[in-house]
Amino acid sequence: MRARYVLSRLLQFIGVLLVLSFLIFSLLYLVPGDLVKILVGNRQVTPEVRQAITAQYHLDDPFIVQYVDWLGRALHADFGTSIRSGTPVTQVIGQRLPLTLELTFLAFVIALGVGIPLGLLAARKIDSRVDRAIVGWAVVGISAPGFALGMVLLYVFAVMLGWFPTYGTGGSFLDTLWHLTLPAIALATGTAATIIRITRASVARELTQDYVTFAQSRGLSRRRITGMYMKNAAIPIITSAGLILGSLFGATILVEEAFSLPGLGQLLADSITFKDVPVVQALALLIALVIITVTFVVDLLAAVLDPTQNLGANHSRRIV
DSSP: OHHHHHHHHHHHHHHHHHHHHHHHHTHHHHSSSOHHHHHHTTSOOOHHHHHHHHHHTTTTSOHHHHHHHHHHHHHTTOOOBOTTTOSBHHHHHHHHHHHHHHHHHHHHHHHHHHHHHHHHHHHHTTTSHHHHHHHHHHHHHHHSOHHHHHHHHIIIIIIISOSSOSSOOOSSHHHHHHHHHHHHHHHHHHHHHHHHHHHHHHHHHHHTSHHHHHHHHTTOOHHHHHHHHHHHHHHHHHHHHHHHHHHHHHTHHHHHHHTTOOSHHHHHHHHHHTTOHHHHHHHHHHHHHHHHHHHHHHHHHHHHHOGGGGGTSOOOOOOO
């Protein structure tokens, strides 16, 4: 049954990726104007150039043939040449990818490190002043746009107090960590707020279950009881955290712009501005691939933690 579940999720993974790749390839035809002029950029379009671009991108072929050819090249990490820089798209992305991965991972660690403990505390102190304060902070965190919060952090902690650099990416590992701290906090605040609310709801629901009352009446230690209900509350937290990790990767655009970080987010914004379609297509496909892959892994992890969900029925969970 578990093999069938994995195969089913794998087929869904491939199907969603194919649909998204088709939509992303269609971006080339959704941009208004002459396709050749778009692909040439600022260069002059002579008859020879038009003929060369048409042959290179197979523009005379039917749409579906062009898509299959593009997808085949994409599977070999060949997205063509950047219109703006004239260098291979994979090379352009490869230069920016490490910084965005570091920023995303740091923001994810901060979000989990803050969100889960505060959510757990709010659930234990539910309807108290502590709970209301945490929930109120979570509402503010969800409502605050990342780029606006980034500008506030930049002004207060970099310009006024001078604790952090105003721009740059740093040299050594610790220097890079120092440079990415404020952008990561700006990126992680809304995510941490979401994790707080999910953790609070999941843990609060488990605390009302009979097995917790039974365990307390048996005199089990608080640490053991916490382990019991956290295990049962972990699935929605892990599922949400995984989805959030994927969305964080795609949410770096505005934060990188606010802090002038040369990552994929800034590259995507610049590529959209200059209509660098090959780069936009590659980045959109990369972001979609990351989100779908994370979702796939999270689903498998959730299935391992709770095998009953594989059966697709409302099985009662064995609590103790």
